[in-house]
Amino acid sequence: MTATFEPLLPLPFQWTGAQWLSATSHGLLADEMGLGKTAQGVIASDLIRANFVLIVCPAVMRRTWEREWKRWSYRGLHVEVLTEVKDRPSQQAQVVICSYDYIMRNTQWPGDDRPELATHLHGPWDTIILDEAHYLKGGMEAKRSRAILGHYGVSRHSKRVWALTGTPAPSHVGELHPWLRVFGQTTLAYEPFVKRYCYTKEDPKYGLRIHGTRPQALPEIHRMLAPIMLRRLQEDVLLDLPPVHTEDVVVEPGEVDLSVSPSFCSYAFSGLEEEFRKTLYKELVELEEAVRLVGLGVKGIQYLETIAKGSETIRRYQALQTVQPMVEIIADELARNAYPKIIIFDYFKDSIARLQDELKDFGAAVIWGKTPDNKRDLHIRRFQEKDDYRVLILQIRAGGVGVTLTAANQVAFVGVPSFVPGDLEQAIRRSRRFGQKKPVFVRFFMLMDSYMTRISEIVARKAKDLVRVLDEREGSVNSTNEFAE
16 A cells, blocks of 8 residues: 655754755754655755665664655655564665664674674665664764664765764763764763763672763753754744644554553453454455545545444554554653653553553653543643653543643644544643643654554544644734744
8 A cells, every 4th residue: 555645844953953954965854853854855865866865773763764754755766674684675776764773783793893794785885874872872882873873884885974863862972973983073982081071989789880971061062963963942943833833753553562451451352363363354344444434525424423433443453553653762762851741542441551550760651541530630630730740641531621731832642542533632732732832743653554553544644633723713922933932
């Protein structure tokens, strides 16, 4: 099933960032999360007319990069995604997308100082894009950094290297060392670098420990970063940003441990296995028909609503498949403080329970349909007022209306938890309410290559359109001036 994409135009600050990247051979684009670094990387590649591009990113982001490349690039280059260690790009490949782990596992280490990179990664590449570049924060002594940025690493096979991350130094300035060293701003090795710019202490058991950045070192760090880094915060580009910014994040299906989803087991396997397979087949036929109807312009949304209950088996299972990659992305973002808080909407109890368990270290709380009023109010109050309560997970029917959650401007959906666009629009407005001083960033996490993905795209697009229409009706006070204070 081939997805179709509407043409996209960059926002003014995104165009500026793409031009900045295209003008540099080695640059660190460090815009705050949600400002479209992926789009800027794609557009910059088009600006230099790159014919061979290597994109290295976390495994969970491979399909998102594939999708976004096709959405933002106008040149029609052939894109391939390498997922297994043994995968190799074809002769037709022009844009190759792989994970950091793929690079590591295709690198031999016969000696400590000279890794041997698999020949199919030698390029030569016109540019290499390193997404979520904070993955290389361990200094040039770390194997991952050496395999990517070292003297014999993959970056040596490219004319340009562009690093993208919203948190280039999550903990201390020592994490900037790989970029300052490789991009020619310091000659210091990692240990002398951190001793100069950070508070350090030798630990008899763990070796050198870093306890933060020396404030007096910041002017020198800023001077070194100036030629190689571009960073814009949300408040820097408020006039360019829409009040609600939406994005689809396409992920590969995660593993589902049915032993920790007993309610789904009893739901799905209450009958014979053969009966279960017949149920899935019937639901798939209905979903195919829904895609056909919507594609032909028939009143498909109404049809989707009629089959929603009848397709719950496959929808529940795909929600569970979405949780693992979704949690990996969100937990990483929370751990490096990419944003303070996030609201997550889902429909099914099993996937909601897994989300809460996986994100419990960030104070995750849940509001279900049967949550008592006093407990519901407590969860909302804590989320709004307490820094330690960073995740609120809501069953969309229970928390999609009548709740104010302006403490977060990050909203995430597990797929599309309702086939009714108005439900999604109302859920988004839990954050986009009076008192919200920032743009709201909304992500729909979707599985790749499934009929549910296509249906999710259709419903989500209609919800986004509904948000835009209603924002325009509200007038400039709510859609622009509210964020200019």
